[in-house]
Amino acid sequence: MYIAISKQSQGENFSGSVRDFVKYLEKENEENNLGLQESFFDQYNDNIPAEEVIAQIDNNTSKLNKKDPKFYSMVVSPSQRELKAINNDPEKLRQYIRALMNDYAASFHRNEVVKVDDIKYYAKIEKERTFKGTDREIQENQPYATKILKLKKEIRAIENGELKVNINRIKKEIERLETDAPHQINGKRIVRGMKKDGMQNHVHIIVSHKDATNTFKLSPLSQHKENETILNGKKIKQGFNRDKFYKAAEKTFDKTFNYKRNFVESYMARNVLDKDPKRFLGMLAGLPTSEKQAAFKMLFKAGVKVPIIPTNKVQLAYKTLMKLKKGVEVAINSGSIGV
DSSP states (O other): OEEEEEESSSSSOOOSOSHHHHHHHTHHHHHSOGGGOOOBBOSSOSOBOHHHHHHHHHTOOTTOOTTSOSEEEEEEEOOHHHHHHTTTOHHHHHHHHHHHHHHHHHTBOOSSOOOGGGOOEEEEEEOOOBOOTTSHHHHHHHHHHHHHHHHHHHHHHHHTTSOOSOHHHHHHHHHHHHHHOSOEETTEEOOTTOBOOSOOOEEEEEEESBOTTSOSBOOTTOSOSSEEEEETTEEEEEOBOHHHHHHHHHHHHHHHHTOOOOGGGSHHHHHHHHHOHHHHHHHHHTSOHHHHHHHHHHHHHTTOOOOOOOSSOOOOOHHHHHHHHHHHHHHHHTTSSOO
16 A cells, blocks of 8 residues: 655645646546546545535635645556456445544544544545656666667657668667567557556545644644643643554555455555665565565565575675665556555
C-alpha cells in the first residue's frame, strides 16, 4: 500500500481555489460514458457533485493565511496484489477509504480526541495510471529512448540537407531499438504518459486543512508527531504521527479483507530498508521458508536483483546494498510491490 500526502500546491501562496485540482480529478470522467464515471464520496455519502466539493473546501478556510494550505492531497495506491485480493472492486475500495479515514483522524495528537466526523474530506477513485519517470520500466527503457531520440535528430538533419547518410539504415536501427527495448505493452515500447495495464484502481483524497466545524487546523504534514507545549498555563497537544497512520492503514486493509501481507510489502520493511539495508537483508533471510520464497518471487517479479544471502551472517559490500536499496525503492515508487 503506497500512501502519499502533499500540500495544496508548491510554493508559499495557497490563496487559490480547489477548483483546478477537482477539475484535474474529473479528467477520467470526461473520457468515459456516464455509467462508467466515478463520483466523489465522503464518509457517509456517494455521488457528491464536483461543485459541492469545491464549495465545501473553499468555504472551510476560516482564519487561514496565504502561507496556510486550504487543503491537503492524499493518494492511496494499493498494489496489484492488494487489488487482486479485493477483485479490483471500487465498492470495497470505498469501504477501505472510509475505514482508513478513521485511522487518519486517530493519528492526530490533540487535547480532545479527533474523530472521523471532525475531518472534512472528499475522495474519488481513478481507474487508470500512467507511467512516469520514476517507474522501473521507464528507467530501464531510457538508454533505448536516448538512442532513438539521437537517431531521429539525424533523420531531421538528413531531411533538411544538413547530413548525408543512408536514411533507411537509420530508420531500421530505430525499428530495432524499439523492438529491443526491454519493456513493452502490446508490442510498443513503454514511454512516459502511456497507460499502465492490469488493475490500476487508486484513490485521490482532498482533505480540508480546517476541521469540519471550520474551527481548528488539522495538518497531516505537521513537523511534530506528538508534541506538548504550554500556552497560557495550559498544556497543549499537537502533531500528526505519520508512522502510526501508515501502520494503521496497512493493518486496517489486512483485517478488513483478511489479507496475508508478505514482509517485503510491509511498512516496517520499507522503514528498515531506508535506515539499514543490511538489516533488511538479514530480516529477509530469517523469514520462514514459504514466506521467504514468496518474498523473493515478488522482488524478482518487480525486477529487483537480490544478492545471494549467506545462511550464517550477512556480509555484503556497501555498493551491493545500495544497489539493492535503489532497486526496491524504484519498485515501490512504480507500484510493482506494495511496500
